[in-house]
Amino acid sequence: MRTVVHTRQGDPAEVLRLREDPDPPPRPGAGQILVRLLVRPVHPGDLVGVEGMPGLPEQRPTEVRTPGVEGMGVVESVGPDVPALRPGQRVAVFPAPGTWADFVVVAADRAVPVPDGVSDETAALMLVNPLTLVMLYRALDNALSEQGKGPVLQTAAGSSIGRLVSAAAVRHGLPLVNLVRNASGAQRMRESYPTLPVVTTSDGDWREQVRHHTGGRPLQVVLDCVGGPLTQDLVTLLADGGTLVTYGRLGSGTTALEELPLVQRGLTVRGVTVWHWTHRTPQERAQDVAFALDLAQNTPELFEVAARYDLADVNAAVEHARRPGKSGTVLLTSPRPTGTGQEDVR
Numbered sequence: 470m471r472t473v474v475h476t477r478q479g480d481p482a483e484v485l486r487l488r489e490d491p492d493p494p495p496r497p498g499a500g501q502i503l504v505r506l507l508v509r510p511v512h513p514g515d516l517v518g519v520e521g522m523p524g525l526p527e528q529r530p531t532e533v534r535t536p537g538v539e540g541m542g543v544v545e546s547v548g549p550d551v552p553a554l555r556p557g558q559r560v561a562v563f564p565a566p567g568t569w570a571d572f573v574v575v576a577a578d579r580a581v582p583v584p585d586g587v588s589d590e591t592a593a594l595m596l597v598n599p600l601t602l603v604m605l606y607r608a609l610d611n612a613l614s615e616q617g618k619g620p621v622l623q624t625a626a627g628s629s630i631g632r633l634v635s636a637a638a639v640r641h642g643l644p645l646v647n648l649v650r651n652a653s654g655a656q657r658m659r660e661s662y663p664t665l666p667v668v669t670t671s672d673g674d675w676r677e678q679v680r681h682h683t684g685g686r687p688l689q690v691v692l693d694c695v696g697g698p699l700t701q702d703l704v705t706l707l708a709d710g711g712t713l714v715t716y717g718r719l720g721s722g723t724t725a726l727e728e729l730p731l732v733q734r735g736l737t738v739r740g741v742t743v744w745h746w747t748h749r750t751p752q753e754r755a756q757d758v759a760f761a762l763d764l765a766q767n768t769p770e771l772f773e774v775a776a777r778y779d780l781a782d783v784n785a786a787v788e789h790a791r792r793p794g795k796s797g798t799v800l801l802t803s804p805r806p807t808g809t810g811q812e813d814v815r
């Protein structure tokens with residue numbers, strides 16, 4: 470059993486290591502399943518957990534942790550009181566801490582059967598990002614219902630979640646302006662979503678370009694996963710009473726809240742995380758999962774893969790995941806055991 474571990478927080482290249490354990494994988498308890506993982510994504514949030522982030526609990530120096538919260542695999546065995554899943558069945562899992570390993574034990578209600586026709590790679594990506602999209606659109610609906618429907622800006626539009634937001638904006642007629650880092654990213658977005666305006670922050674007049682695309686109207690909402698110094702520029706584009714929805718920190722540096730005119734202009738800052746999704750009712754979660762499955766089955770092109778690396782090549786995978794301008798999600802893979810009927814990761 471291979472497992473990626475770290476005992477302290479820091480640069481992933483320095484603190485991550487692959488541990489090989491000769492002992493058999495753990496056995497699932499009541500209501501649990503053991504999953505042999507085949508594909509798992511390298512999400513920005515996974516790297517934040519390794520590196521550490523201001524405001525998050527410090528990891529104890531001797532505590533062994535395994536990154537990853539999402540993945541796809543095959544049910545290896547089931548514990549008592551698990552009537553709906555069976556060994557050999559393909560499943561996607563979330564939230565399942567510790568997926569950067571060959572095996573993970575997870576509660577059965579955190580496993581979603583993968584429909585026929587959905588590839589292993591798409592299945593590995595079909596929960597975290599679509600469920601984050603659900604959380605973002607809920608925050609967006611709340612903000613727009615309070616202020617009236619107006620222009621919306623999103624940062625890192627070329628990211629995996631950014632592409633999902635753009636697709637939803639086209640479907641629902643949302644007046645969205647996309648913000649990207651450079652011209653190559655802008656070109657990709659224009660090819661994928663020709664009806665949505667795109668602005669690059671590498672242009673010195675990018676703020677004026679945003680105002681041009683909104684017809685001079687201030688933004689009602691900004692969806693931001695970059696943070697850092699960019700936050701101050703984003704706030705200047707917001708209407709009085711507007712909302713900054715923050716859900717990540719892809720950028721470097723920080724901006725103190727007291728440096729922002731929140732009180733003077735009546736601005737709202739809302740934090741969104743996919744972890745809050747677990748607080749929804751079982752019926753709501755089932756509806757959200759059905760939405761994610763629909764995306765995976767009918768629009769698999771939204772689940773773009775940047776590269777694939779074997780679990781043993783975790784450092785190369787992390788380096789690739791952190792490259793500026795990367796398009797798609799980096800995956801960590803494991804070989805499928807023989808005799809399962811699907812020998813290759815699709």
